[in-house]
Amino acid sequence: MKKLLLSALTLATAVTLWNCGGGEKKEGSSESTAVNTADFKGKTLNILCWEGYADPKFTKAFEEKYGVTVKGTYFGSSDELIAKLTAGGGDVYDIVTPSPDMAQALVERDLVQPIDLKKVAHYDSLADKLRSMQDVVKNGETYGVPFTWGPDYLVYNADVVKTEPKSWNEFLKPEYKGKIALWDDISSLYLAGMMLGYDKQDKGGLYKMNEQQLAEAKKKLMELKPQVRKYWVTAGELDNLMKNKEVVMAVGWPLTPATLKKEGMNVKGIIPQEGATGWIDRLMITKNTANKDLAMAWIDYITAPENMAKVAEVTNYSVANPGATRFLTPELQEVTQMNNTQYYFDKLNFWQYVKERKRYNEVWNEVKGGAI
Known part of the structure; x- marks a missing residue:
C-alpha cells in the first residue's frame, strides 16, 4: 500500500510539472526543455520574412497554444532584409527567413545566433539535401533551419504563348517586346549568367562573377530591357501584371501560377532547358532577440509535417519536411513539387552566398537606370 501511495504521489507530481510547462518532451529528442511555456503568455513573436510566411492559417x-501574438513584417528582397535588420531591427525582430544568398552573410556579420537542434523535434525528418548545405554552419554550429524552397520559374500565360517556351531566350522574341517582367533583385544577374552559360562548369559561377562576366551579364540584361514591361517587387504585383495582361512571360515564384490558376487563368511555370535558379529560405533567430525561447518554440512548431503542410497550402512553395506530403491533396503535391522533389533538387541551381553583393547591386542599378 505504501508503494502504491508513493507511486501515485510521484505520478501526480510529474503531471503537475508537465502541465506547468516545466517538462515538455520533444519528439525525437532525448532532451526536455526547461522552459516554462506559461511565461510566453502575452508576448509577441516578430518575424521579418518573405511575403506569406506569417499567414494566420498557420500562425493562429x-x-x-501559447497565448501569444505572431506579427509578420514582410520584405521584398534580400537587401531589404539586411537593411531592416541593421537599421535597429536586430532588437525588434526575433526570427528572419533569408534566402541562401543572404543567410551566410547574416552568420558572418554576427546578426543571428546558433540554434539548438535538439530542441527541434522534427529536424532529422527534414530533407537531407536541405540539411546538408553548409552555408549556415560555422564552427560546428548550425544557424538556420530549412523552411521552404522552390524554383525561379519561367512563368507564362499559356493562352497567349501557345507553345511552351523551351529557353530563357524566348524573352527576346520581337512579339514579346514590352510584355516581359523580371524581378527587381540582383537575382536577375544570376539569370543573365545562366543565359550566358556561366554555371556550366561550376554552379557557383553565377554567384562569383568577375568584372568581365558582370559586364557581359549587364549587356545581356540591357539587351532584354526593351522587352521588359516592369521590374516587379512583390508577388502580388506580378500577379496583377499577369491578370491585366500587361505581361505574358516573367521570372516568377510558384505562388504566381498557383494563385492565378485559382482565379481561372491559364498561367504555367516551367524550368527551361538551361535550368533555373532556386532558393531555400531558412528560419534563423536574431542575435539580440529577447524572445529566444519563444522563437525556438516557433521553429519546433512550424517544422512539424502537419504545420508545414499548411505553409505549403498558403504559399504553394515546397516545404522542408517531406512528411508534409501526407497532409496535402494530390493537386497540392503537384503544385508544390512535393511529389517529385528529387527532380527539382537535380534541376535547380540553388542560390549561394554572393561575397561581392555590393558590386552586384551596383551593376543591377546600372541596368535599371541605363538608357536603352
Whole structure:
C-alpha cells in the first residue's frame, strides 16, 4: 500500500510539472526543455520574412497554444532584409527567413545566433539535401533551419504563348517586346549568367562573377530591357501584371501560377532547358532577440509535417519536411513539387552566398537606370 501511495504521489507530481510547462518532451529528442511555456503568455513573436510566411492559417494555432501574438513584417528582397535588420531591427525582430544568398552573410556579420537542434523535434525528418548545405554552419554550429524552397520559374500565360517556351531566350522574341517582367533583385544577374552559360562548369559561377562576366551579364540584361514591361517587387504585383495582361512571360515564384490558376487563368511555370535558379529560405533567430525561447518554440512548431503542410497550402512553395506530403491533396503535391522533389533538387541551381553583393547591386542599378 505504501508503494502504491508513493507511486501515485510521484505520478501526480510529474503531471503537475508537465502541465506547468516545466517538462515538455520533444519528439525525437532525448532532451526536455526547461522552459516554462506559461511565461510566453502575452508576448509577441516578430518575424521579418518573405511575403506569406506569417499567414494566420498557420500562425493562429500557435498563438492559441501559447497565448501569444505572431506579427509578420514582410520584405521584398534580400537587401531589404539586411537593411531592416541593421537599421535597429536586430532588437525588434526575433526570427528572419533569408534566402541562401543572404543567410551566410547574416552568420558572418554576427546578426543571428546558433540554434539548438535538439530542441527541434522534427529536424532529422527534414530533407537531407536541405540539411546538408553548409552555408549556415560555422564552427560546428548550425544557424538556420530549412523552411521552404522552390524554383525561379519561367512563368507564362499559356493562352497567349501557345507553345511552351523551351529557353530563357524566348524573352527576346520581337512579339514579346514590352510584355516581359523580371524581378527587381540582383537575382536577375544570376539569370543573365545562366543565359550566358556561366554555371556550366561550376554552379557557383553565377554567384562569383568577375568584372568581365558582370559586364557581359549587364549587356545581356540591357539587351532584354526593351522587352521588359516592369521590374516587379512583390508577388502580388506580378500577379496583377499577369491578370491585366500587361505581361505574358516573367521570372516568377510558384505562388504566381498557383494563385492565378485559382482565379481561372491559364498561367504555367516551367524550368527551361538551361535550368533555373532556386532558393531555400531558412528560419534563423536574431542575435539580440529577447524572445529566444519563444522563437525556438516557433521553429519546433512550424517544422512539424502537419504545420508545414499548411505553409505549403498558403504559399504553394515546397516545404522542408517531406512528411508534409501526407497532409496535402494530390493537386497540392503537384503544385508544390512535393511529389517529385528529387527532380527539382537535380534541376535547380540553388542560390549561394554572393561575397561581392555590393558590386552586384551596383551593376543591377546600372541596368535599371541605363538608357536603352
